[in-house]
Amino acid sequence: MKTCVIGIDVGLTSAKAAAFDEVGHEIATVSAPNPRVAVSRERQEIDMRALWDVVAGVLRELQDGLARDGWVVRGIGATGHGNGLYLVDEQLAPVRTAIASTDSRAERIVAGLDPETVESVRQISGSIPWAAQPGVLLRWLHDNEPETLAAAAWALTCKDWITVCLTGAPSADLSDSSGCGLVNLRTREYEPAVFDMLGVPQDLMRLLPALHSSDAVVGTVTAEAAQQTGLPVGVPVVAGCMDCVASPLGAGSTESGDVTVIVGTWAINSVVVPANAEPPRVTINALLPDPRYMLAMEVAPTSAASIEWAANVLGDRAACPLTPRELLEAAGNVPPLADGLIFLPFIHGAPEHLGASGTLLGIKGSHGYAHVARAVAEGITQYHRVQIEKVTSSDAELSDEPWTLAGGGAKNPEWAQMFADVVGHPMRRQLGTELGARGVASLAANGIGCDMAAWRVEPDPELVVEPGPEREQYAVQAATFDRIITAMGPVWEEYK
Ligand SMILES: Nc1ncnc2c1ncn2[C@@H]1O[C@H](COP(=O)(O)OP(=O)(O)O)[C@@H](O)[C@H]1O
Numbered sequence: 056m057k058t059c060v061i062g063i064d065v066g067l068t069s070a071k072a073a074a075f076d077e078v079g080h081e082i083a084t085v086s087a088p089n090p091r092v093a094v095s096r097e098r099q100e101i102d103m104r105a106l107w108d109v110v111a112g113v114l115r116e117l118q119d120g121l122a123r124d125g126w127v128v129r130g131i132g133a134t135g136h137g138n139g140l141y142l143v144d145e146q147l148a149p150v151r152t153a154i155a156s157t158d159s160r161a162e163r164i165v166a167g168l169d170p171e172t173v174e175s176v177r178q179i180s181g182s183i184p185w186a187a188q189p190g191v192l193l194r195w196l197h198d199n200e201p202e203t204l205a206a207a208a209w210a211l212t213c214k215d216w217i218t219v220c221l222t223g224a225p226s227a228d229l230s231d232s233s234g235c236g237l238v239n240l241r242t243r244e245y246e247p248a249v250f251d252m253l254g255v256p257q258d259l260m261r262l263l264p265a266l267h268s269s270d271a272v273v274g275t276v277t278a279e280a281a282q283q284t285g286l287p288v289g290v291p292v293v294a295g296c297m298d299c300v301a302s303p304l305g306a307g308s309t310e311s312g313d314v315t316v317i318v319g320t321w322a323i324n325s326v327v328v329p330a331n332a333e334p335p336r337v338t339i340n341a342l343l344p345d346p347r348y349m350l351a352m353e354v355a356p357t358s359a360a361s362i363e364w365a366a367n368v369l370g371d372r373a374a375c376p377l378t379p380r381e382l383l384e385a386a387g388n389v390p391p392l393a394d395g396l397i398f399l400p401f402i403h404g405a406p407e408h409l410g411a412s413g414t415l416l417g418i419k420g421s422h423g424y425a426h427v428a429r430a431v432a433e434g435i436t437q438y439h440r441v442q443i444e445k446v447t448s449s450d451a452e453l454s455d456e457p458w459t460l461a462g463g464g465a466k467n468p469e470w471a472q473m474f475a476d477v478v479g480h481p482m483r484r485q486l487g488t489e490l491g492a493r494g495v496a497s498l499a500a501n502g503i504g505c506d507m508a509a510w511r512v513e514p515d516p517e518l519v520v521e522p523g524p525e526r527e528q529y530a531v532q533a534a535t536f537d538r539i540i541t542a543m544g545p546v547w548e549e550y551k
């Protein structure tokens with residue numbers, strides 16, 4: 056009998072599901088765009104039912120193909136974007152639209168926390184409070200929508216919502232809950248003191264589902280989910296993990312010092328560090344499935360989100376819609392530095408600059424579409440560099456080995472070269488597989504007792520992209536880029 060496991064990866068832009076055989080080779084993958092996320096300048100919300108419909112459709116297409124080819128699914132796991140808030144009632148029905156991790160309505164709450172409180176929260180949870188953390192959003196709802204909280208029975212993350220739809224049972228895992236800043240990194244339990252410090256009544260801890268290790272089986276596919284997805288009833292489902300954690304798992308970048316740069320909607324720049332050490336001074340530290348390690352990350356909604364935005368804006372007037380890949384192709388039509396045009400990728404803000412917004416600087420009449428495309432790609436990449444430098448200057452130790460590039464943007468070879476040039480370090484491109492889906496599928500395989508030795512990934516030198524001749528030019532651009540961000544600080548503060 057040919058058996059496989061399925062990994063589901065629900066990002067902010069697209070939902071992917073992929074099946075892997077017993078030795079971790081990808082058999083098939085299906086993806087679809089998620090429902091559009093946007094309500095207003097500050098509010099970014101997701102229709103939870105529409106999201107599940109997209110995921111169920113992706114699973115049905117995947118399962119149809121697997122069944123046709125004689126594959127039997129033995130285990131499933133989901134990963135998804137971290138943070139934000141998915142509230143459901145006793146019947147596991149959504150209480151309101153979910154709040155996405157790009158939402159900034161609660162910025163004022165964070166700005167109002169005193170520095171000692173922020174430092175205490177960071178030391179306990181490994182995460183610095185920011186606007187779309189679930190704890191901060193619970194505080195916002197407590198202040199602004201108490202009726203919503205009164206109706207809620209469970210506070211879930213994105214992947215927990217998908218797991219609930221599959222199994223009918225609420226659960227949480229250590230990686231996502233710690234990546235949301237809710238867990239004491241030493242006790243590995245939810246931390247009441249964090250609720251106190253964020254001004255959230257402790258009574259609301261009743262909303263948090265029991266914590267599991269990421270590979271624990273938490274339920275099985277229900278008859279209803281089977282009917283919606285075509286999956287067989289009774290397939291075991293594991294707790295799963297945060298997407299920032301799933302990609303390094305999928306790439307095998309799980310030893311101390313291993314670096315993974317994810318070019319998704321968000322920019323995620325992470326390094327594996329020992330779990331028993333002081334958490335490095337970065338925005339998030341999330342516990343990895345291997346209890347010896349955690350993932351120290353600098354994160355911001357500043358990556359492919361801007362490519363999507365630019366493709367939408369520039370494609371709007373075109374005869375046919377523009378894809379991010381076409382935008383990147385156009386960027387290749389002008390030389391590096393986009394003739395002095397610089398883009399700051401803060402269309403959803405930037406954590407360290409209150410009120411920051413996307414900014415194009417240096418526009419001339421001679422600039423065309425290709426210059427804008429190039430500037431957007433370069434700006435996104437330069438901000439990844441800024442974040443990697445923050446990770447480097449924390450207490451974390453980074454490996455000299457090539458760094459893994461993951462997420463949708465890593466599929467683009469030209470962009471991978473730009474990353475190596477801008478960050479000045481060899482980058483390893485992805486394996487021709489959905490790394491996030493592979494990571495969570497490996498948890499499912501482990502959870503149902505497969506022999507995991509065969510899933511190990513041997514580094515492939517063919518996939519490594521070395522910094523090239525354009526490195527020097529990007530280093531000069533980096534200094535200008537950083538000066539512009541500093542100079543814009545007071546302007547954004549006034550302009551927001
Ligand atoms: N070939 C490509 N070239 C450039 N960008 C791409 C390419 N394929 C996908 N992307 C970008 O990758 C993003 C999706 O990446 P993904 O990691 O799936 O994001 P998310 O997990 O946030 O949904 C899209 O926003 C798209 O802009």
Ligand SMILES: O=C(CO)[C@H](O)[C@@H](O)COP(=O)(O)O
Pocket residue numbers: 065066067068135136137138139156298299319320321322339354
């Ligand atoms: O919590 C987060 C960062 O700390 C984000 O939600 C991230 O998980 C999004 O991932 P993306 O949708 O870009 O794949």
